Amino acid sequence: MTGLVLFAHGARDARWREPFDRLLERVRSGHGAPVELAFLELMDPDLPAAAARLARVGATRIVVVPLFLGTGGHLRRDLPRLLELARATAGVPVAAAGAAGENDAVLDALASYCLRSAR
Amino acid sequence: MTGLVLFAHGARDARWREPFDRLLERVRSGHGAPVELAFLELMDPDLPAAAARLARVGATRIVVVPLFLGTGGHLRRDLPRLLELARATAGVPVAAAGAAGENDAVLDALASYCLRSAR
Numbered sequence: 001m002t003g004l005v006l007f008a009h010g011a012r013d014a015r016w017r018e019p020f021d022r023l024l025e026r027v028r029s030g031h032g033a034p035v036e037l038a039f040l041e042l043m044d045p046d047l048p049a050a051a052a053r054l055a056r057v058g059a060t061r062i063v064v065v066p067l068f069l070g071t072g073g074h075l076r077r078d079l080p081r082l083l084e085l086a087r088a089t090a091g092v093p094v095a096a097a098g099a100a101g102e103n104d105a106v107l108d109a110l111a112s113y114c115l116r117s118a119r
Numbered sequence: 120m121t122g123l124v125l126f127a128h129g130a131r132d133a134r135w136r137e138p139f140d141r142l143l144e145r146v147r148s149g150h151g152a153p154v155e156l157a158f159l160e161l162m163d164p165d166l167p168a169a170a171a172r173l174a175r176v177g178a179t180r181i182v183v184v185p186l187f188l189g190t191g192g193h194l195r196r197d198l199p200r201l202l203e204l205a206r207a208t209a210g211v212p213v214a215a216a217g218a219a220g221e222n223d224a225v226l227d228a229l230a231s232y233c234l235r236s237a238r
Contacts, residue, residue, distance in 0.1 A: 002237050008188070016191030019220040026230040031237055065233045067188060069127070072135030097236035100229055101138040109228035110219055111145040114184045117216035118121050118150055 001033045003059025005050045005086075007096075008067040009074065010039035017043060020067065034059060040074055040082075047079075051086035051094055062086070062094040069101030120152045122178030124169045124205075126215075127186040128193065129158035136162060139186065153178060159193055159201075166198075170205035170213055181205070181213045188220030 006027060008020050020037055028035045034057050038050035045053070051062050064083065066075050079096060086094045100106050125146060127139050139156055147154045153176050157169035164172070170181050183202065185194055198215060205213045219225050 004233060004237050006233060011189060011191035013191040013195065016189035019189055019218070019226060023226055023229055023233070026226065027233045030230065030234045033237070035233075063237050065236045067229065069186060069188070070130060070135035070138055072130035072132040076132065097232075099138070100232050103228075103232045106225070106228045106232055107138060107142055107145065109222075109225045110142055110186065111149065113216075113219050113222045113225055114123060114125060114142070114146045114154075115149050117184045118123050118152070118182050 001059050001061075003033055003051075003054030003057075003062045004031055004035040005038050005047060005054065005062060005064045006035065006067055007038050007040070007047055007064050007079070008043075010041045010043035012042055023067070038064075040078060047082040048085040048089040051090035051092075055090035055092050059090075060092055062090060062092060064094060064096040066096065066099045068099045071099045071102060075099055120178050120180075122152055122170075122173030122176075122181045123150055123154040124157050124166060124173065124181060124183045125154065125186055126157050126159070126166055126183050126198070127162075129161035131161055142186070157183075159197060166201040167204040167208040170209035170211075174209035174211050178209075179211055181209060181211060183213060183215040185215065185218045187218045190218045190221060194218055
């Protein structure tokens with residue numbers, strides 16, 4: 001069973017996470033296995049804690065999806081370190097997808113939103 | 120003529136901006152008027168400079184689209200201040216759309232990407 005971690009940056013303002021909570025609901029309703037949010041900083045849980053939670057409810061493999069638009073230092077330096085910690089904590093394989101913003105369909109949706117905003 | 124500013128966070132790593140450059144190309148090809156990227160920090164141009172550039176090439180109104188997933192301090196505190204500066208610099212009306220990540224179609228694309236990543 002593949003557990004999913006939706007990995008976002010985090011922010012001081014609690015209202016920042018509203019779209020991530022909406023996304024979590026959508027992904028949970030579409031994925032036949034457990035899904036958790038995790039945050040790089042300022043919000044809980046962190047990535048190792050979310051991975052451990054997924055392993056506790058039966059995930060035998062975990063995929064982390066970075067909800068970041070670009071691939072900068074957070075994904076190039078911080079994420080590999082957190083993946084190592086998550087593997088140690090969860091005790092199951094933990095892999096990461098690419099940044100969501102690098103995905104063509106996500107870029108298409110962003111482009112459409114920009115174009116609609118100009119009207 | 121409505122000019123568009125695609126407003127992103129910025130990062131130290133130049134590779135971070137690759138998807139934003141791809142997005143700029145897509146939006147330019149779909150919008151019949153000038154489009155510029157602008158960054159909150161660490162990358163150039165900033166929002167007032169991008170707005171001034173659009174006004175110089177004939178934009179009579181500017182819409183800023185925040186390429187942010189959530190609405191935290193950057194959009195609640197920093198953006199209003201930058202919009203005021205942009206209005207003063209560009210000399211035309213400057214309005215802002217909501218955070219891209221709050222948009223339903225963008226959330227749908229993100230959810231699909233998360234679900235495909237689990238396979």
